[in-house]
Amino acid sequence: MRQLVNALLKYKNALLYIGLLIISFLFLNQRSFYHQSIFSNASLVLSSNLNQAGKNISSYLNLASSNEKLIAENIKLKGLELILFSEQAEKNQATDNFPFQVIGARIIKNNYQSARNYLIIDQGYLDGVEKEMGVISSDGIIGIVNQITANFSSVISILHRDIKINASFKKNGAYGSLYWQGNHPKKMKLDDVSTINPILVGDTIVTGGMSDYFPYGIPIGKVSSFKRPKLEGYYDIDIELFSNLTQKEFVYVLKNKMKDQLNQLKYE
Amino acid sequence: MNSDNILHIFQFFLLLFLQSFLLNNINLFGFINPNLYLLFIIIYRLDGNPTLLIIIGFVMGLLLDLLTQGSGGHTIATLTIAFLRLSIIKFSFGVNYDVPMGMIKGSLLRQRLLYFMLMVVIHHLILYSIVYFSFDNTITILKNTLFTSFFTFIMVYISLGLFREKND
Numbered sequence: 134m135r136q137l138v139n140a141l142l143k144y145k146n147a148l149l150y151i152g153l154l155i156i157s158f159l160f161l162n163q164r165s166f167y168h169q170s171i172f173s174n175a176s177l178v179l180s181s182n183l184n185q186a187g188k189n190i191s192s193y194l195n196l197a198s199s200n201e202k203l204i205a206e207n208i209k210l211k212g213l214e215l216i217l218f219s220e221q222a223e224k225n226q227a228t229d230n231f232p233f234q235v236i237g238a239r240i241i242k243n244n245y246q247s248a249r250n251y252l253i254i255d256q257g258y259l260d261g262v263e264k265e266m267g268v269i270s271s272d273g274i275i276g277i278v279n280q281i282t283a284n285f286s287s288v289i290s291i292l293h294r295d296i297k298i299n300a301s302f303k304k305n306g307a308y309g310s311l312y313w314q315g316n317h318p319k320k321m322k323l324d325d326v327s328t329i330n331p332i333l334v335g336d337t338i339v340t341g342g343m344s345d346y347f348p349y350g351i352p353i354g355k356v357s358s359f360k361r362p363k364l365e366g367y368y369d370i371d372i373e374l375f376s377n378l379t380q381k382e383f384v385y386v387l388k389n390k391m392k393d394q395l396n397q398l399k400y401e
Numbered sequence: 402m403n404s405d406n407i408l409h410i411f412q413f414f415l416l417l418f419l420q421s422f423l424l425n426n427i428n429l430f431g432f433i434n435p436n437l438y439l440l441f442i443i444i445y446r447l448d449g450n451p452t453l454l455i456i457i458g459f460v461m462g463l464l465l466d467l468l469t470q471g472s473g474g475h476t477i478a479t480l481t482i483a484f485l486r487l488s489i490i491k492f493s494f495g496v497n498y499d500v501p502m503g504m505i506k507g508s509l510l511r512q513r514l515l516y517f518m519l520m521v522v523i524h525h526l527i528l529y530s531i532v533y534f535s536f537d538n539t540i541t542i543l544k545n546t547l548f549t550s551f552f553t554f555i556m557v558y559i560s561l562g563l564f565r566e567k568n569d
Contacts, residue, residue: 146452150480153456157463158473160466161472161473164466164472165472171535
């Protein structure tokens with residue numbers, strides 16, 4: 134104990150310096166967006182590489198179960214393809230104009246415990262991923278790309294308290310904004326839906342077409358309960374997600390080919 | 402000793418306000434702002450408490466960053482130079498540097514200039530590395546360090562003459 138105290142006294146200047154240096158780096162990180170983005174990019178490079186090493190091992194051990202999932206997804210896709218083929222005769226033009234291109238990716242780090250969650254996927258700008266692209270999975274939406282490196286990207290999960298997503302009712306198109314309150318990874322809130330729209334428990338919620346990130350009509354979840362406040366003109370709706378974001382492995386990044394044109398319109 | 406402390410506190414705030422309200426707005430040739438506040442750390446007693454100096458350096462840099470809307474470069478640079486000062490003193494004045502107060506008068510001119518130069522250049526190098534924080538800007542960092550150090554050095558040297566006359 135005494136030796137410890139002596140050692141501490143001997144190096145007190147160095148320890149004090151390191152402590153204050155850490156504080157000043159935190160200060161720097163707080164105050165400057167430029168430094169913040171460099172720090173977060175560096176931490177993305179570090180954590181993505183470390184996590185991929187771990188993920189490679191665990192994904193090898195899970196090959197059998199992920200195979201099953203892939204087969205199930207393939208069956209579903211095959212069904213959709215067949216439906217599409219049958220409708221293609223009259224809808225040829227619509228599919229040609231579909232502005233989204235799909236990039237497949239694997240999640241190498243998934244987080245859902247904190248209030249602001251991020252994922253890391255193994256596709257970066259070399260694979261064509263860009264910032265602010267939407268990310269979906271086989272049965273719902275995942276989030277939006279926010280940082281990219283050469284081979285990895287970090288994605289803001291929809292389980293993030295500061296993100297709001299445009300969503301609408303499948304049956305009548307009434308729309309609102311979907312956000313997460315930070316508790317259960319399958320429960321979200323839908324806000325800003327006007328009370329003039331009739332809704333029921335069990336109604337399906339899909340992505341609205343008003344965001345650039347997602348195409349219209351990807352199923353997100355269903356209404357689990359709702360309240361109609363007396364004084365406000367908006368419902369208070371609880372949504373239960375279809376997808377379980379705690380068990381995802383493969384995702385698809387959506388590249389909006391028309392985004393430049395949309396932005397041009399918006400900022401002019 | 403007590404009047405010494407009061408003098409130090411006076412110097413501290415004088416240099417801090419001078420730096421943040423006057424010197425940081427000079428923009429000579431568009432980018433040169435001499436950092437005279439470093440003078441406080443340079444003329445701090447050679448046998449003074451180094452732990453206290455580290456804390457003072459941190460507080461000074463922090464206040465300066467807050468006053469000038471800086472991002473945090475001054476904090477890190479001043480803190481680091483306060484920490485490194487002991488080694489720089491040993492390097493420039495030799496091992497038996499323990500001349501208490503009159504170090505600036507008693508030492509050789511060559512040693513004195515080396516000490517000022519090291520303090521100023523290292524401080525500026527850290528400051529601009531933190532402010533630009535990217536390898537792509539290495540040339541800019543070196544250029545800023547060189548020119549600003551030069552002007553700071555001149556100002557430090559001149560003000561040192563002023564201080565000395567007053568102390569005598």
